[in-house]
Amino acid sequence: MKNKVQIFLTHLPDALDPKLERALVGTLSRVEQDRFDKIKSQQRRQQFLVGHLLLARLESIHKSLSHSGDVVAVAGFEHPVGIDVEKMEAREYQDQIAERMFAPEDLATYRNLDGPPKVRRFFELWTLHEARLKAGAAVGDKQWRTYQSEPKEGYMMSVVAKTDREFSCDLEWVIFDATWSDTDRA
Numbered sequence: 001m002k003n004k005v006q007i008f009l010t011h012l013p014d015a016l017d018p019k020l021e022r023a024l025v026g027t028l029s030r031v032e033q034d035r036f037d038k039i040k041s042q043q044r045r046q047q048f049l050v051g052h053l054l055l056a057r058l059e060s061i062h063k064s065l066s067h068s069g070d071v072v073a074v075a076g077f078e079h080p081v082g083i084d085v086e087k088m089e090a091r092e093y094q095d096q097i098a099e100r101m102f103a104p105e106d107l108a109t110y111r112n113l114d115g116p117p118k119v120r121r122f123f124e125l126w127t128l129h130e131a132r133l134k135a136g137a138a139v140g141d142k143q144w145r146t147y148q149s150e151p152k153e154g155y156m157m158s159v160v161a162k163t164d165r166e167f168s169c170d171l172e173w174v175i176f177d178a179t180w181s182d183t184d185r186a
Helices: 018-025 030-038 042-057 094-101 104-111 115-135
Strands: 004-011 062-068 071-077 081-087 144-149 155-162 168-173
Touching: 004 042, 004 081, 004 155, 018 042, 030 042, 042 062, 042 071, 062 115, 071 081, 071 155, 081 115, 094 104, 094 115, 104 115, 115 144, 115 155, 144 168
Parallel strands: 004 168, 062 081
Antiparallel strands: 004 071, 062 071, 081 155, 144 155
């Protein structure tokens, strides 16, 4: 897997079969089970379980997890890596977040946009910011490379990896439903 980031993505099912959910919970560590037990939202519970299941499939030393809406994404790499996926929907405090978090040159471009292009630019910058944080990337460090895509209509995904040369992504959609097994891949 030389200079290739492995990415698994999946759509969350409408609901997990209770028997399957119990089986998935049984694969979690004690600490993960404690965290899972504190999650109240059914969608967050599904994101947590499916995300940890996908993380376990990665053969990499360095791993990262993200989820938004009905999409769960994980990334693995031989060096530090971060992934973030977000559903691109306008948010109430979007402009305030941009003012606080974006670099001056990015903020200047963002301010000049309106409507859907502004929302898209926000999520391009936001997912990049989040992926950098997850990877532990320092601002200005030249050994970090980035990859961005729209893996599903209406979603933005960014990957940040520590490498001194370009990398590629092996992106694979995994089919997950109530009858999921480890051999079901799209």
